[in-house]
Amino acid sequence: MHRKIGVVSRGNSGFARDPALLAWGMNILTIPRPDDWHLHLRDGAMLQGILPESARDFARAIIMPNLVPPVVTGAQAAAYRARILAALPEGAAFEPLMTLYLTETTDPEDVAAAAASGLIKAVKLYPAGATTNSDSGVRDFDKVRPVFEKMAEIGLPLCTHGEVTTPEVDIFDREAVFIETVLDPIRRATPGLRVVMEHLTTKDGVDYVAAQGHDMGATITTHHLIINRNHILVGGIKPHYYCLPVAKREHHRRALIEAATSGNPHFFLGTDSAPHADPAKENACGCAGCFTATNTMPLLAHIFESEGRLDALTAFASENGPRFYGLPVNSTTLSLEKHDTPTSWPAKIETGAGPVTLFDPGFPVYWQVKD
Numbered sequence: 420m421h422r423k424i425g426v427v428s429r430g431n432s433g434f435a436r437d438p439a440l441l442a443w444g445m446n447i448l449t450i451p452r453p454d455d456w457h458l459h460l461r462d463g464a465m466l467q468g469i470l471p472e473s474a475r476d477f478a479r480a481i482i483m484p485n486l487v488p489p490v491v492t493g494a495q496a497a498a499y500r501a502r503i504l505a506a507l508p509e510g511a512a513f514e515p516l517m518t519l520y521l522t523e524t525t526d527p528e529d530v531a532a533a534a535a536s537g538l539i540k541a542v543k544l545y546p547a548g549a550t551t552n553s554d555s556g557v558r559d560f561d562k563v564r565p566v567f568e569k570m571a572e573i574g575l576p577l578c579t580h581g582e583v584t585t586p587e588v589d590i591f592d593r594e595a596v597f598i599e600t601v602l603d604p605i606r607r608a609t610p611g612l613r614v615v616m617e618h619l620t621t622k623d624g625v626d627y628v629a630a631q632g633h634d635m636g637a638t639i640t641t642h643h644l645i646i647n648r649n650h651i652l653v654g655g656i657k658p659h660y661y662c663l664p665v666a667k668r669e670h671h672r673r674a675l676i677e678a679a680t681s682g683n684p685h686f687f688l689g690t691d692s693a694p695h696a697d698p699a700k701e702n703a704c705g706c707a708g709c710f711t712a713t714n715t716m717p718l719l720a721h722i723f724e725s726e727g728r729l730d731a732l733t734a735f736a737s738e739n740g741p742r743f744y745g746l747p748v749n750s751t752t753l754s755l756e757k758h759d760t761p762t763s764w765p766a767k768i769e770t771g772a773g774p775v776t777l778f779d780p781g782f783p784v785y786w787q788v789k790d
């Protein structure tokens with residue numbers, strides 16, 4: 420029997436700070452419906468297969484533009500948005516927030532027009548070669564300066580895949596080096612540019628972002644709160660734990676946990692749920708990306724509860740993101756219920772583009788999204 424004891428209503432995330440309620444065995448948590456501020460939906464049969472996994476729990480998501488070919492122009496973003504809406508399950512209320520993929524030939528006026536019409540909510544910077552489908556990304560940052568200046572003028576956020584691609588830089592150092600040699604110089608050269616450091620993986624990143632003003636934010640993924648680099652490499656290589664930026668040492672994971680559960684408005688949820696069909700991951704040259712759309716909310720409830728910070732889940736998953744993007748917090752809610760037995764999910768989501776293995780946290784999770 421599950422007793423319904425505590426319900427958080429919109430704008431009130433404080434109830435669980437009362438330790439008495441947790442001690443009582445509170446097992447239902449209701450939060451404003453969360454949003455995903457970094458999501459890969461792909462296209463075609465993959466889109467069709469995985470979109471319901473995000474639309475089930477999330478109200479909105481920032482949609483990554485790294486398709487093949489990438490979503491570069493406003494017209495392409497409008498067409499992609501229409502394909503997403505057409506693939507939504509009947510009755511689903513899910514709003515894709517579109518982005519443009521920044522190239523060295525991006526036209527600042529096209530960006531401004533797409534933003535003014537409300538079509539796009541951000542521009543995405545991929546350093547060329549940094550990650551999946553980033554070949555059309557930026558090599559020479561001076562070439563995109565006019566776009567950055569236009570974005571600063573109109574208040575349009577820049578989302579960054581924050582890793583340098585310099586071959587000499589160790590893959591575990593690429594985020595920290597990006598902050599020092601790319602991100603900070605861009606921000607200094609373009610006052611007022613709003614920037615989101617996507618999928619933070621290091622304490623260096625957490626410390627940098629926390630020290631900035633409100634023109635700087637950062638997303639943190641579900642999987643980076645759970646795995647460190649040992650999970651990928653110890654006891655056999657685990658391709659489904661391989662993503663970029665690659666998970667780092669345990670003390671970096673701890674810094675991410677502290678940031679996510681702090682309530683600090685700089686930090687918000689971006690799952691970076693990035694499906695690849697299994698043959699592309701279980702491969703001698705496997706793709707980067709973890710697929711977490713299906714089980715993110717129960718996993719987060721588990722982590723926040725383990726930290727004694729269930730109360731901070733609202734800020735992280737439902738409030739800080741909209742605040743950064745200047746959007747309202749969702750008026751609908753999502754309830755999570757803690758059960759006595761572990762929740763089970765399918766090991767794989769079957770799609771027309773092949774099976775996609777769901778992220779396995781490696782421990783039992785008792786939280787479940789209530790229908």
Ligand SMILES: NC(=O)N[C@@H](CC(=O)O)C(=O)O
Binds near residue numbers: 550661662
């Ligand atoms: N995160 C990943 O490992 N992969 C993402 C790209 C990205 O977000 O860098 C993907 O598109 O597969």
Ligand SMILES: [Zn+2]
Binds near residue numbers: 581
């Ligand atoms: Zn990325």
Ligand SMILES: [Zn+2]
Binds near residue numbers: 457459691693
């Ligand atoms: Zn991503």
